[in-house]
Amino acid sequence: xxxxxxxxxKNISLSFAKTTIFDGLSVDLIAQQWTCLLGQSxxxxxxxxxxxxxxxxxxxxxxxxxxxxKSSINNIAYMAQDDCLMPWLSVLDNVMLGARLRGEKNTNAxxxxxxxxxVVGLSQHHxxxxxxxxxxxxxxxxxxxTLFEDCPIVLMxxxxxxLDAISRYKLQNLSAKAxxxxxxxxxxxxxQEALRLAHTVLVLxxxxxxxxxxxxxxxxxxxxxxxxxxxxxxxxxxxxLQ
Amino acid sequence: MIRSIITTLxxxxxxxxxxxxxxxxxxxxxxxxDVMVAFVDNFSLLIENLAITSVEIVVGLFIxxxxxxxxALLLISFDGARRxxxxxxxxxxxxxxxxxxxxxTLWFGYGIAPKIIMASLIIFFPVSAACHDGLRYAPTSRxxxxxxxxxxxxxxxxxxxxxSALPAIASGVRVAAAVAPIGAVVGEWVGxxxxxxYIMLHANARMQTDLMFAALFLLCLASVALYFSVNRLLDxxxxxxADTTRHNQFQYSQQGTPRQ
Numbered sequence: 228x229x230x231x232x233x234x235x236x237k238n239i240s241l242s243f244a245k246t247t248i249f250d251g252l253s254v255d256l257i258a259q260q261w262t263c264l265l266g267q268s269x270x271x272x273x274x275x276x277x278x279x280x281x282x283x284x285x286x287x288x289x290x291x292x293x294x295x296x297k298s299s300i301n302n303i304a305y306m307a308q309d310d311c312l313m314p315w316l317s318v319l320d321n322v323m324l325g326a327r328l329r330g331e332k333n334t335n336a337x338x339x340x341x342x343x344x345x346v347v348g349l350s351q352h353h354x355x356x357x358x359x360x361x362x363x364x365x366x367x368x369x370x371x372x373t374l375f376e377d378c379p380i381v382l383m384x385x386x387x388x389x390l391d392a393i394s395r396y397k398l399q400n401l402s403a404k405a406x407x408x409x410x411x412x413x414x415x416x417x418x419q420e421a422l423r424l425a426h427t428v429l430v431l432x433x434x435x436x437x438x439x440x441x442x443x444x445x446x447x448x449x450x451x452x453x454x455x456x457x458x459x460x461x462x463x464x465x466x467x468l469q
Numbered sequence: 470m471i472r473s474i475i476t477t478l479x480x481x482x483x484x485x486x487x488x489x490x491x492x493x494x495x496x497x498x499x500x501x502x503d504v505m506v507a508f509v510d511n512f513s514l515l516i517e518n519l520a521i522t523s524v525e526i527v528v529g530l531f532i533x534x535x536x537x538x539x540x541a542l543l544l545i546s547f548d549g550a551r552r553x554x555x556x557x558x559x560x561x562x563x564x565x566x567x568x569x570x571x572x573x574t575l576w577f578g579y580g581i582a583p584k585i586i587m588a589s590l591i592i593f594f595p596v597s598a599a600c601h602d603g604l605r606y607a608p609t610s611r612x613x614x615x616x617x618x619x620x621x622x623x624x625x626x627x628x629x630x631x632x633s634a635l636p637a638i639a640s641g642v643r644v645a646a647a648v649a650p651i652g653a654v655v656g657e658w659v660g661x662x663x664x665x666x667y668i669m670l671h672a673n674a675r676m677q678t679d680l681m682f683a684a685l686f687l688l689c690l691a692s693v694a695l696y697f698s699v700n701r702l703l704d705x706x707x708x709x710x711a712d713t714t715r716h717n718q719f720q721y722s723q724q725g726t727p728r729q
Contacts, residue, residue, distance in 0.1 A: 277613070280613075280617050282616060301619055303617055305613065307610050309610045313611070313629070314709045315632045315709045324618065324628075327628060328615055328618050328624045328625070328628055329619050329624070330624065356709050358711050
């Protein structure tokens with residue numbers, strides 16, 4: 228497998244009841260880059276993320292991880308549309324959820340979590356309960372929790388979709404900065420978001436071959452909205468998606 | 470508080486008016502004043518028997534809740550247990566618990582044991598069902614997140630499923646707190662030598678209706694106190710749970726800083 232690839236999905240097929248979701252889907256994910264998955268509702272974007280995360284098994288086909296990663300275990304962090312904060316835990320404990328679940332008794336865990344809350348600008352809320360936070364603040368805690376896992380691959384399933392435009396813009400910038408150097412797969416419904424953050428834009432559809440590459444970009448992310456990459460591709464992407 | 474006092478005074482007034490208008494014999498329907506006199510005259514007797522009934526209720530509530538939760542944990546943890554135990558639990562609910570009371574007295578005597586068992590039996594199923602449902606329907610997104618974090622099944626049960634089920638378990642425990650006194654008193658009615666149920670049964674047989682009303686009043690008071698104590702305790706334990714019936718629970722200042 229090419230060293231620059233984080234993982235390679237080969238010939239995946241998956242059906243639910245009698246509905247075929249993927250029929251021989253193959254795609255390579257480039258290491259340390261952002262790949263954005265776009266597509267209409269029900270085309271299997273979230274299912275593909277679940278397959279990569281090991282939460283679901285395909286009927287056939289393989290997912291090959293790079294030499295360094297070997298498998299999905301301890302290498303993948305998952306950030307869903309729902310911030311998934313545990314309402315009974317404080318913000319700090321939510322960030323450290325992974326350590327708690329794995330039974331890790333690491334004394335540095337809380338200082339690491341506090342440092343990450345500082346990164347997402349919520350250190351003053353470390354003792355607050357999730358119910359007292361706004362939607363944007365909650366997603367920032369979820370981002371800190373994802374960073375706490377310190378995994379080379381980060382899967383994001385529409386994490387910004389429930390936010391207002393300003394919060395979304397800020398969180399896109401923050402995520403691009405905080406997740407630098409990691410392989411990120413972002414599922415989104417928003418073409419503009421994909422153009423701001425993606426190094427590779429992939430479009431999923433229900434028809435074979437299920438996936439196609441719209442474009443790839445070398446410029447640094449996050450891109451500003453008036454950058455030529457965005458303005459030049461926005462209309463084409465909209466048309467491509469229809 | 471003021472509303473409760475006004476309602477209580479209203480009921481007492483209506484009761485007094487009924488007595489004045491219909492003038493029934495005291496042994497058929499005593500007035501509020503008669504009940505109060507019986508209450509004061511028999512205060513130590515009533516309190517002594519209330520203590521026994523309270524022990525039956527509280528111990529029954531505790532045992533029933535613990536057994537209900539343990540059975541739910543068993544059902545959720547082992548497929549085999551679910552296949553074998555769930556039908557037995559459902560069928561067991563078809564047996565009227567009240568019909569078991571004489572049997573329990575026969576087997577365990579006139580002491581507090583059969584009453585505790587009655588109270589436990591009557592609350593076992595609501596707690597078990599509520600706990601089982603809560604554990605089953607933990608949000609998939611939370612479970613998925615835990616799995617990607619490398620959590621074991623035990624860690625998921627302890628740190629995700631169980632806390633997620635707490636609101637449902639709390640509903641079961643609230644129901645249990647409301648019905649536990651019924652189990653204990655039914656047990657006392659069938660066969661006992663102590664307790665408020667016993668006092669009521671004897672007072673009724675001796676036409677001491679005012680004493681029966683006084684015992685009933687005390688039992689109601691104890692049941693209400695138990696329910697509200699359990700309710701308050703659960704509310705404190707689950708303070709993280711958002712109560713959507715309370716509007717503007719959290720107000721945000723203009724800077725977006727949350728204020729509780």
